[in-house]
Amino acid sequence: MATTIIPQGYLLPGEPNWLTNFAKALPQGAVMVELGTYKGKSAHHLALGLKGVGGTLITVDTHLDYMDCDKFIGDQYIKALYDNRLLGTIIPIIGDFYKVRTFFKSKVDAIFFDGLHEYDNISKDFANWSPLIKDGGFAIFHDYHKGFPGVKRFVDSISEQKDQWENCGGGTSIRCFKKLR
Numbered sequence: 001m002a003t004t005i006i007p008q009g010y011l012l013p014g015e016p017n018w019l020t021n022f023a024k025a026l027p028q029g030a031v032m033v034e035l036g037t038y039k040g041k042s043a044h045h046l047a048l049g050l051k052g053v054g055g056t057l058i059t060v061d062t063h064l065d066y067m068d069c070d071k072f073i074g075d076q077y078i079k080a081l082y083d084n085r086l087l088g089t090i091i092p093i094i095g096d097f098y099k100v101r102t103f104f105k106s107k108v109d110a111i112f113f114d115g116l117h118e119y120d121n122i123s124k125d126f127a128n129w130s131p132l133i134k135d136g137g138f139a140i141f142h143d144y145h146k147g148f149p150g151v152k153r154f155v156d157s158i159s160e161q162k163d164q165w166e167n168c169g170g171g172t173s174i175r176c177f178k179k180l181r
């Protein structure tokens, strides 16, 4: 039997299970987008949950190395999807968030925001992509902690928009909001 190799990534303790359980609770056939995939750890755990509901995860990332932008690391990600039999659940898009957004028109059940963590980056990602979340769907943020003040400040601003976003809690550094309208 093939062994599952969990891709490397930046999740904190408790977050892999949180992501799987979140995705498992989405409606049958749910479609989710992940902005920021790196080597695929969070995508792997979301896909385990989505697989159970016949759902799809669309991941978007340039897959360039943080330290050396001339180095492409997406081959490791695609190989892990193949090895872990997740290509039926994940559709990987290799590209820039902003370019991809120009042709991405469908509404989705949830978006996981995990791109760059400065306030300006996360607010731009959210402004571009959150209109695609269905009413009743979810925006999920990663790295809400004092190590990333830009994420914390931005997520706190979403918490204040109570007429539009209902705080659904989260786990460790994950924060989840339901779109009300």
Ligand SMILES: C[S@@+](CC[C@H](N)C(=O)[O-])C[C@H]1O[C@@H](n2cnc3c(N)ncnc32)[C@H](O)[C@@H]1O
Pocket: 008, 009, 010, 011, 035, 036, 037, 038, 039, 040, 041, 042, 043, 060, 061, 062, 063, 064, 095, 096, 097, 098, 114, 115, 116
């Ligand atoms: C924090 S990492 C993602 C970590 C990942 N979710 C995990 O589980 O380990 C952020 C990723 O966002 C990607 N990224 C940031 N801004 C981007 C953009 N504008 N377009 C495409 N990818 C972007 C980077 O290439 C990087 O792989």
